Amino acid sequence: MEQRECCSELRLRVTELETVLEVGRQITATLDSERIMDGVIDACKGAVKAEAGTLWILEEDAYLVPLAVRGPKADRLKGLRLKRGEGLAGQVCESQEPVFIEDVTSDERWASRFDDATGFVTRSMMVVPLFTDDRAIGSLQLINKLDGSLFDESDLRISMALAAVSAKTIVNSRNYTQQRRFLDTLLKLMASLLDARDQYTLGHSERVSRHAVLIAQGLGLGLDEQDVIERAALLHDIGKVSIPEDVLTADPLDAKAWEQIKKHPDLGADLLLQLEPKSMVRQLWAGALYHHERFDGNGYPVGLNGTDIPLVARIIAVADAFDNLVSQQRYGMSKGIEEALEEIEQCSGTYFDPGIVDVFVGAVRARRVSKA
Structure with a gap:
């Protein structure tokens, strides 16, 4: 009897370990903070077969905000928050x-007040702290076992x-997201300043x-790949900020x-390689x-x-050429969309990747038909 109980306990612990390892693998496979949470x-x-759950994250060192919510009527928690130390989630965050x-x-x-606001009925609850390096970052709240039983030691x-496993990953991902947003803002500003130097490239x-x-x-x-390509395309001509304006606007353009x-x-x-963080910038420099x-x-x-x-x-090359053809030109007249597409097709295999040309030309023509 005792041996069977030991085997049962061992199987339970193995299952717990497998669950933790699998989740750890999943959440460390991305740096997107929303996906991680x-x-x-x-x-x-x-894992614990709960009816609902909330991931509370400490914001501005003053409030707990529900950044990931699951369960009935979860959407009604949006916009609500706890003061630091308020409620079970707040106190667990404080005490760790x-x-x-x-x-x-x-x-x-x-x-x-959260049940009052959402109409959800909370019966039992388990709350665990989220902390890293002895610093509280939030709490994880799990509500009501689906089978009506109580939460246990397992x-x-x-x-x-x-x-x-999650706490450090959440902190790193949120820092990464903040860096990414700052970099995106900086890059868009750089691109807009570049375009504004010349009326012919405005919005290019x-x-x-x-x-x-x-x-x-x-x-x-x-x-993720689309995001990288979007940013890289936005910055494809950024090197022109280092070229004197009188050279960029020379008319005619001499050798x-x-x-x-x-x-x-x-x-x-x-x-681009002078900017931080390098892990993001390296994705852009090839463009x-x-x-x-x-x-x-x-x-x-x-x-x-x-x-x-x-x-x-290869993608930017086609996108860049098309916009140059259909936009107002310094050195010639702009072309109509169909004429520009035909010219792109004529350059397939010489200037451009044929597969990319086919995709782009097909997509533009399909859009024109759908709008007709």
Whole structure:
């Protein structure tokens, strides 16, 4: 009998460990803070078979905000928040000690106003702290076992382990997200300042970015890849900020000025690599450096050919050329959309990747038909 109980306990612990390892693998596979927090609450709620769950994160060192919520009427929690130390979630965040509550209505710490606001009925609850390096970052709240039973020690072990695995990842991902937002704002500002230097290029970077995303979608690339391509396209000409304005606006463009302008891919790549964080910027520099390479190898600055040219640069090359053809030109008249598409097709295999040309031309024509 004792041996059977030991085997049963061992199987339970193995199951708990497998659950924690699997969730840890999932949440460390991304740096997207929303996906991580959604993954944590989904995993915990599923592992302990809870009816509902909330991931509370400490904001501005003063309030707990529900950034991931699961369960009936979860959407009604949006906009609500707890003061630091308020309610069970707030007190667990402060004490960094977990709590079990068999009947919340008999516990004076329970913040009943959330049930009042949502119409949800809380019976029992387990709350575990989220902290890293002894610093509280929030709490994980699990509500009502689906089978009507109470939360037990096994539920606590799983939840505490998942909270420990999750906390550092959440902090890192939120820092990454903040850095990314700051970098995006900076890059958009740089692109807009570049475009504003010349009436003929005003809005060019954003249009190229939209065309590039259209191609990425047509190629079936994932959302993360689409984001990289969107940013890279926005910054493809950023090297031109290092070129004197009188050279950029020279009319006519002589050989000396042209040689200076041809340096903008190298200048742009060098400029991007001076920014932080490097992990994000490296994804963008290939678009700046290689977008004037040609599929037949006769482009610049390196002379790459075919699929040796990074995909992001092959995409930008088509998007950039199309916008140049249909926009007001310094050195010639702009073309109509169909005429521009035909010219892009004529350059397929020489200037441009044929597969990308097919995707882009098909997508633009399909949109024109749908709007007709």
